Amino acid sequence: xxxxxxxxxxxxxxxxxxxxxxxxxxxxxxxPQVFACQINQDFDTHDMVAQAAYDNPVGNYADVLPGQTAxxxxxxxxxxxxxxRIRKPLTSNQLYFGETSEIAWxxxxxxxxxxxxxxxxxxxxIVDDVPLMDYDIAYANQHSVCDPVPVLGPHxxxxxxxxxxxxxxxxxxxxxxxxxxxxxxxSVSPAAGIGISGANSATPTFTISQPGxxxxxxxxxxxxxxxxxxxxxxxAFDDEHxxxxxxxxxxxxxxxxxxxxxxxxxxxSMALAQALQxxxxxxxxxxxxxxxxxxxxxxxxxxxxxxxxxxxxxxxxKEIDPEQDGYTFDxxxxxxxxxxxxxxxxGLELKNGTPTNWTEMQELTVDKALWHLLHWRSTATxxxxxxxxxxxxxxxxxSAVTGSLWEQIETVAKASILAQPFVNQLGQMFVKIxxxxxxxxxxxxxxxxxxxxxxxxAKSLSLPRARQARIAHLDLLGVAVSSTGTGSGYRxxxxxxxxxxxxxxxxxxxxxxxxxxxxxxxxxxxMADMNNPFPSIPVRxxxxxxxxxxxxxxxxxxxxxxxxxxxxxxxxxxxxxATTGKLDVDVEFKAExxxxxxxxxxxxxxxxxxxxxxxxxxxxxxPPPQPPINQTPEYxxxxxxxxxxxxxxxxxxxxxNTPRIWVDITPDESVEFVPEHFITDWVTGAVYAHDGKDIxxxxxxxxxxxxxxxxxxxxxxxxSLSVGGNPANNVIHSLTINEMTTEMVVMVSxxxxxxxxxxxxxSIENIVNKGSFGAYSIWSVPMITIGNGRIIVGWxxxxxxxxxxxxxxxxxxxxxxxxxxxxxxxxxPARSWHIRPNxxxxxxxxxxxxxxxxxxxxxxxxENSAQIDDESVALDMQPxxxxxxxxxxxxxxxxxxxxxxxxRSLNGGITWGTTEVVDGDKKQVVWAxxxxxxxxxxxAFESSNDTSDIVFSVDNFATExxxxxxxxxxxxxxxxxxxxxxxx
Numbered sequence: 001x002x003x004x005x006x007x008x009x010x011x012x013x014x015x016x017x018x019x020x021x022x023x024x025x026x027x028x029x030x031x032p033q034v035f036a037c038q039i040n041q042d043f044d045t046h047d048m049v050a051q052a053a054y055d056n057p058v059g060n061y062a063d064v065l066p067g068q069t070a071x072x073x074x075x076x077x078x079x080x081x082x083x084x085r086i087r088k089p090l091t092s093n094q095l096y097f098g099e100t101s102e103i104a105w106x107x108x109x110x111x112x113x114x115x116x117x118x119x120x121x122x123x124x125x126i127v128d129d130v131p132l133m134d135y136d137i138a139y140a141n142q143h144s145v146c147d148p149v150p151v152l153g154p155h156x157x158x159x160x161x162x163x164x165x166x167x168x169x170x171x172x173x174x175x176x177x178x179x180x181x182x183x184x185x186x187s188v189s190p191a192a193g194i195g196i197s198g199a200n201s202a203t204p205t206f207t208i209s210q211p212g213x214x215x216x217x218x219x220x221x222x223x224x225x226x227x228x229x230x231x232x233x234x235x236a237f238d239d240e241h242x243x244x245x246x247x248x249x250x251x252x253x254x255x256x257x258x259x260x261x262x263x264x265x266x267x268x269s270m271a272l273a274q275a276l277q278x279x280x281x282x283x284x285x286x287x288x289x290x291x292x293x294x295x296x297x298x299x300x301x302x303x304x305x306x307x308x309x310x311x312x313x314x315x316x317x318k319e320i321d322p323e324q325d326g327y328t329f330d331x332x333x334x335x336x337x338x339x340x341x342x343x344x345x346x347g348l349e350l351k352n353g354t355p356t357n358w359t360e361m362q363e364l365t366v367d368k369a370l371w372h373l374l375h376w377r378s379t380a381t382x383x384x385x386x387x388x389x390x391x392x393x394x395x396x397x398x399s400a401v402t403g404s405l406w407e408q409i410e411t412v413a414k415a416s417i418l419a420q421p422f423v424n425q426l427g428q429m430f431v432k433i434x435x436x437x438x439x440x441x442x443x444x445x446x447x448x449x450x451x452x453x454x455x456x457x458a459k460s461l462s463l464p465r466a467r468q469a470r471i472a473h474l475d476l477l478g479v480a481v482s483s484t485g486t487g488s489g490y491r492x493x494x495x496x497x498x499x500x501x502x503x504x505x506x507x508x509x510x511x512x513x514x515x516x517x518x519x520x521x522x523x524x525x526x527m528a529d530m531n532n533p534f535p536s537i538p539v540r541x542x543x544x545x546x547x548x549x550x551x552x553x554x555x556x557x558x559x560x561x562x563x564x565x566x567x568x569x570x571x572x573x574x575x576x577x578a579t580t581g582k583l584d585v586d587v588e589f590k591a592e593x594x595x596x597x598x599x600x601x602x603x604x605x606x607x608x609x610x611x612x613x614x615x616x617x618x619x620x621x622x623p624p625p626q627p628p629i630n631q632t633p634e635y636x637x638x639x640x641x642x643x644x645x646x647x648x649x650x651x652x653x654x655x656x657n658t659p660r661i662w663v664d665i666t667p668d669e670s671v672e673f674v675p676e677h678f679i680t681d682w683v684t685g686a687v688y689a690h691d692g693k694d695i696x697x698x699x700x701x702x703x704x705x706x707x708x709x710x711x712x713x714x715x716x717x718x719x720s721l722s723v724g725g726n727p728a729n730n731v732i733h734s735l736t737i738n739e740m741t742t743e744m745v746v747m748v749s750x751x752x753x754x755x756x757x758x759x760x761x762x763s764i765e766n767i768v769n770k771g772s773f774g775a776y777s778i779w780s781v782p783m784i785t786i787g788n789g790r791i792i793v794g795w796x797x798x799x800x801x802x803x804x805x806x807x808x809x810x811x812x813x814x815x816x817x818x819x820x821x822x823x824x825x826x827x828x829p830a831r832s833w834h835i836r837p838n839x840x841x842x843x844x845x846x847x848x849x850x851x852x853x854x855x856x857x858x859x860x861x862x863e864n865s866a867q868i869d870d871e872s873v874a875l876d877m878q879p880x881x882x883x884x885x886x887x888x889x890x891x892x893x894x895x896x897x898x899x900x901x902x903x904r905s906l907n908g909g910i911t912w913g914t915t916e917v918v919d920g921d922k923k924q925v926v927w928a929x930x931x932x933x934x935x936x937x938x939x940a941f942e943s944s945n946d947t948s949d950i951v952f953s954v955d956n957f958a959t960e961x962x963x964x965x966x967x968x969x970x971x972x973x974x975x976x977x978x979x980x981x982x983x984x
Contacts, residue, residue, distance in 0.1 A: 002151065002173050002387055002428060004299030004554055006449050007547060011297045014290040015543040016455065021581030022286045022544050024307070025243035026265070026272070027157050027235035029281040030213060031116035034068060035059040036076060037095070043105040050087070050099040050135045054111065061090040067231070067379050069116040069279075070095070072103050076110050083279070085120045085379070086113060087134055099123050099135050115189075115215055117231045118279060118311065119334055120379045121341040121405060124358075129668075131358045133376050143355040144362065147375060148176035148222040150230025151385045154303050154426035157285045160238040164209045167234050168302050171218050172202040173387070177368055179224035187217045194234075206234060211241040230382055235283065243285075244272045250328065252284065252308055252574040256550045259406065260335030260423035261308045268326030276312045282331045284308045286583070288544055299449055299547035299554075300426065307546065307574060309427035311337060334384060335423045338406035343377055346408050347399030350485045352717040363483045366391055366419065366512070369398040369412050370431055378405055385428040387552065389419050393512040394481040416512045418526070422551040425572075430551035435568050436529040436593045438553070439521060448566065449547050452558045458540040458584075463560050469531045472503030475601065476523040478511030479765060484720045487765035490516050491601035492523035506530075516600055524595035534591035537567050541585045548572055548587050555592065566592040638685035639700060639709050640963070641665075642950060647672045651687070651698070651709035652963065665698050667712045677735040681742050681764065686710075688764075690735045693718045695746070718748065722769065723758040725750035733757065736784040737764060743786050745811070747773065747793075757782075761791070761811035770811035785836040785844075790861045794834045794846065804834070804846075804862050817862050834862075 007015065036058040043049065068086045071079035085098040095111060098120060122134040132138055151173040158165035174181050186199045193210030206216065214234040221227040237243045244267075252263035263284055267273060276282065284307040288296045298304030310331040348369050351360035358376075361368050367388040374380040395416060400408035406421070409431070413419040419433045435446060450456075474494040479487040490513050499505065508526060513519045537558070548554065548569045555566040567589035575584040640652045648666045665687075673689040673696070680687045685707050687698045697715035700707040719727035727750075734747040744767055746760040757773040773793075783794045791807045793814075804817040834846035844858045846865070858865040950963040 002153075002300075002385060003552060004447050004449060004547060004549070005301075006447055007297070007299075014293055014295075014297050015545055017291040017293070019291050020289065020544050020583075022288045022576065022583040023245065023581060024247075024249055024284065024286055024576055025237075025245050026247065027237075027243050027283040027285060028272075028275045029116060029233060029235075030275065031069070031114035031280075032213075033059070033077070033112055034115050035061055035064050035090075035113040037061075037111050039095075039105065039107055039109040039111065040093070042107050046103060046105050047101045048099055049097065049101070049103070049105050051094055051096045052105065053093055054095050055093070061092060064090050064113050065115075065117070065231075067117045067120075067382055069114050069118055070097065071112040071114060072105075073110050073112065077112050078110065079112075081109065085118075087122070099125065116279075116281070117215075117383050118281070118379070119337050119383060121343050122377055122379065124344045124377070133358065139356070139358045141354075142376070143358070143360060143372075144178070145224045145226050146177040146179070146222075146371070147226045147228040147381075148174055148179075148181055148220045149371065149375065149381045149386055150174050150218050150220045150228060151387060152216075152218050152230050152232055154300075154306065154385065154428055155233045155235070155281075155283060155309065156303065157235045157243075157283055157305060158208055158237070159287060160208065160211060160236060163238075164207060165236060167206045167208065168203060169206070169216065169218070169232065170203050171220060171230075173385075174202075174220045174230075176222040176224070176226070177371060179222045179226075181220055182223045183221040185219040185221075188234075189215045189217070193236075208234065208236045211236045211238045228381070232383075233281070244269070244275065246272060247326075248578050249284070249574070249576040252576075254308075254425055254550060254572045256420075256422065256570045258335065259339075259421055260333035261425045262310060262330065262332045262336065263308045264328060264330050266326050266328045273327045273329075276329050278312050278314045280312045282310060282312055284331075286544075288583075290544070297544070297547070299447075299549075303426055304546075306426055308425045309333065333423045333425075334380070334427060334429060335406060335421070338378070338380075338409070339404050341378070341405045343403075343405045343408065345399070345401045346373060346377065347397065347401075348372060349397040349713070350395065350481070352484045352714075352720045364395050364398065365393060366395065366398065366413055366416050367431075369395070370409060373405065373409055373412070374429075380429065384423075387428065387430045389413070389417065389431050389433055391417050391419070391433065393417060393514055394483055394485075395512055396479075396481050396485050396487060415510060418508075418511070418522075424549045424551045426549075428551070432551055432553055434529070435553050435555060436532070437522065437525050439518075439525070440594050446553050446555060448555045448557055450545075450556045452539065452556050456541055456543065456545070458542045461537070461539065461560060463534065463537060463562055465562060466531070466533050466535060469500050469503040471506055471527055471530045472501070473499035473505040474523055474527040474530070474598075475505070475507045475509075476511065476519060476526065476598075477507070477509040477601075477603075478513040478519060480513045480515055482766070485716065486762075486767060489603050489765060490519040491603050492516075492519040492598050493601040494523040494527040494598035495596055496599045497601075503531075520598045520600060521595065523598040525593070527598070528593040528596045531596075532591055532593050534563050534567075537563075537589040537591065539587050539589060541587070543585070544583045545585050546574070546583075556589065558589075563591055568592060638707050639680070639687070640950070641678075641680060641687045641698075641709075643673060643678050643689070649673070649687070649689075649698075649712055653700075653707055653709060663709055665709050665711045667696060667714075671696065671712075679735070679737055679739070681737050681739045687712065688715075688735060688737060690732045692732055693730070695732065695735055716746075716767075721746070721748045721758075721760060723748050723750050723756070734782045734784045736786055738787045740787070745784050745786050745791060747782055747784065759811045761786075773805075773814065783834060785834065787836060788842055788861065792834060792836070792844065792862060806862060 037054040038056045039052050040055040041053040064086055066086055066088050070084050070086055071077065072081045072083065073079050074081065082103040084100045084103065086096065087098045088096045090096065125132045125135050130138070150171060152171050153169045156167040158167050171184050184200060184202050186196055186204045188194055188196060188206065193208065193212055194214050195207045196204050197207070198204040214236065216232045216234060217229055219227055219229045235243070246269040247265040247267035250264040250266055254261040285305045286296060286307060287294070287305070290297070296304035310333045313330045313332050313336070347359055348361045348364055349359060350364040351362050353362065355361055361372070367390065370388055374386055380386055398412050398416065400411040403411065409421050413421060413431050417433065418437050419431050421429065421431045423429045435443065438446070476492045476494070477489070479489050481487040513522070548556070549572065550569055555568055557566050569587050570590050571588040573586045642650045648664065650662050651665050652662050671691045673691055678689040685700045689696050689712065694714050695716040696712045698712040699710045701710060718730040718732050721730055723730060729751040731749050731751065732746060733749060734745070736745045737743065742764045744762055744764050746767060747757055748760060749755060749757050755775045757775070759770045759773050760767040761770050762768050785792050789808055791811055793805045805814045806817055807814050834844050836844050842859055842861050844862050846856050846858070856865045951960040952963055953960040
């Protein structure tokens with residue numbers, strides 16, 4: 001009951017007959033009282049009220065359903081103080097409301113619960129940094145054992161002919177994430193005057209013998225054990241109990257641009273005006289005649305008589321219609337109401353494994369994110385059909401920070417896969433990929449409703465044509481994300497690298513893609529649609545022809561001078577004459593397009609986080625050559641990170657700000673990070689770390705140009721890296737990132753595979769297993785760097801002596817470099833620790849031995865090396881656990897600093913001085929970057945008199961400034977973001 005079918009020959013004969021008329025009616029939900037009581041408590045505040053004690057009950061509290069509407073009034077049955085939603089079953093003395101701040105709660109107020117299941121937002125509440133859905137629903141397993149979505153068909157309107165009528169529903173299209181539907185259980189209230197056959201099937205039949213309003217319930221159960229109920233209404237009338245008809249239809253239209261349908265009526269009837277209360281469900285329907293044949297002809301069986309569905313937004317008693325001398329009412333579809341619902345920020349990230357909280361989803365897709373929004377953040381899935389895209393592309397994360405619920409749905413769907421939401425005239429919500437953006441090979445399943453003949457049109461058609469291309473060049477970028485969260489970037493250019501003669505250039509980025517072929521096809525489809533030569537084909541039909549809608553996707557076909565082919569509805573308007581009964585139908589179509597040429601584009605340097613690509617400004621055409629990879633970048637400090645000995649992680653934005661704000665981004669779970677592998681990348685300011693089992697990442701957010709540090713969360717699960725043996729026994733030994741290019745290397749072993757080491761090499765979006773590196777002590781800690789085409793591996797503790805292994809082909813083959821062959825130095829007996837100060841340069845510092853432990857320097861990536869320091873200094877080269885951006889460092893020009901102690905050489909390491917140490921003991925020095933006037937920034941962790949601080953200097957520690965790391969001043973992430981928002 002969701003897919004339209006083409007008109008058959010019998011229907012076409014009726015549609016093409018003479019003397020058609022349509023009588024219009026309104027079915028208005030007259031919600032009966034279910035339960036009533038009085039508030040039985042005092043309130044300290046009206047803010048954020050979600051429950052209340054009650055007494056003086058009228059009726060059975062067990063009859064109240066979650067989602068029904070509660071009227072709050074000064075007297076029984078009134079709603080003069082407001083309305084709210086029942087959020088969970090009542091007890092014998094407690095009411096539970098959706099959290100509200102708009103009602104002046106007081107003792108003895110009257111509560112009337114009516115059988116009105118409407119569209120509401122369900123708000124999130126944060127308690128001690130733990131999110132709770134709909135006030136008090138804690139996460140258990142709701143994202144792994146998902147609730148099913150009942151897709152039952154729309155509300156129904158029946159006119160009893162001969163004393164009875166039948167209505168069918170179809171729950172067959174119901175769906176559930178990660179499981180299948182296993183059972184259906186239908187019921188109806190009230191039970192008198194209606195019977196059910198097939199109450200445990202997907203397609204029951206309701207036989208109605210008495211006029212009235214009936215609430216239909218279907219409990220859908222999934223094979224995973226979860227169940228969820230959907231509700232619809234049947235409105236039944238007969239000649240003695242007719243629907244409202246004393247009104248004039250002022251307008252009725254659906255528009256792809258607005259996302260749904262709306263209609264306006266005017267009535268002189270006080271009875272109808274009183275029935276049309278704000279928020280009341282209304283269905284506009286007809287009783288039609290085609291010649292001497294009664295009935296309605298539409299595309300959805302059993303619902304052909306419905307023109308539009310919506311809820312009353314309100315009326316203006318000052319607007320008097322000159323013809324009808326009455327009141328005017330606006331009725332809007334669900335799209336309008338969703339646009340009026342402000343909601344809290346939303347975000348989901350891909351979890352490689354079973355989700356453990358509300359922000360995680362395994363194998364995250366757009367449909368899964370939309371399900372969370374519509375099911376957990378609103379009541380939509382209970383009261384209306386929700387049909388999503390069926391798209392299976394994975395996303396690393398999907399989020400929408402602000403806006404209405406509709407805006408969040410659009411943000412997730414449009415920005416990721418170019419899908420758009422629409423609520424059709426029957427009140428069914430579809431999130432659809434437009435026909436013109438659907439691959440041509442997949443369009444066979446889209447129904448072609450009607451082959452429009454010249455005689456079907458009420459007037460001749462003037463067909464305007466767009467003579468020039470609107471878009472001359474389209475640059476499309478995106479990423480294909482795997483089920484575990486790794487990704488590969490793709491770029492496509494339509495028509496190619498050279499633009500059309502006229503038109504503008506446009507970029508579509510941050511898209512989710514499947515592969516390069518799909519990326520190229522999508523670029524061609526998108527450009528063809530944007531350059532559609534026939535964007536508007538208006539057709540006025542002679543007949544009462546109401547089979548078209550904008551969702552689900554459908555087409556018609558037409559033959560016109562200049563164009564023959566399929567056309568797609570984009571706007572529909574009904575106009576009705578109360579005098580003649582004639583219903584005019586105007587449909588605006590656009591031509592189907594099938595794509596244009598496109599080619600593979602070269603990806604820009606630097607990929608973003610979460611399945612996105614960071615795009616530079618659009619280059620002039622033709623595109624300039626790629627810059628040489630060894631050009632000197634302009635380093636800028638983004639975020640300063642600090643890892644404490646207690647494995648807490650702090651971050652600070654704005655090193656030069658006073659006061660500075662610190663935020664604790666430590667993961668929620670207990671983690672002991674490996675300090676040597678606590679690093680950042682210069683592209684995004686993100687921080688990376690591992691604990692030997694999993695890799696963590698903290699991704700900053702941009703607020704008005706200010707990067708806000710994000711909490712460290714698990715990013716790559718060690719169990720997902722296949723190296724043989726039980727995945728639970730995987731050990732991550734090393735993690736490194738080229739901070740300039742985001743190249744990435746991870747070394748992994750498994751305790752069950754004889755100390756065999758495996759290398760994973762690629763980018764932060766996608767790493768690939770390059771195979772075995774060899775068998776070494778499982779506990780030895782390798783130091784790895786990558787840059788300028790070479791991976792270098794050394795060891796902090798091992799029995800292999802001071803050797804390096806290098807790879808110049810991305811980890812496929814390895815060559816051993818023994819430091820004993822270097823000029824003038826001997827190898828350190830057990831270590832080959834090294835540091836590469838510039839990730840796109842050739843300089844490498846490493847251990848050497850000549851008397852005391854000393855430092856050697858190579859300017860050609862360990863091809864040659866020589867000792868450079870004064871051996872009496874006995875430098876202890878340990879990695880820094882402060883991560884500025886870029887991270888730990890040792891060199892700028894002729895200035896070289898030992899990371900563990902602030903020892904400075906101004907002559908290339910020939911001699912070292914310590915006179916700059918004026919306060920305390922500075923440890924773990926990092927080169928943080930440059931100021932705007934090109935002064936070098938050095939950062940150190942300082943310990944003095946049992947206190948600790950972070951200091952920075954722009955004059956080589958001749959003077960220094962405290963950054964002000966004070967534990968008491970730390971904020972949590974939410975407080976930090978609010979402080980930044982206020983500043984922006």
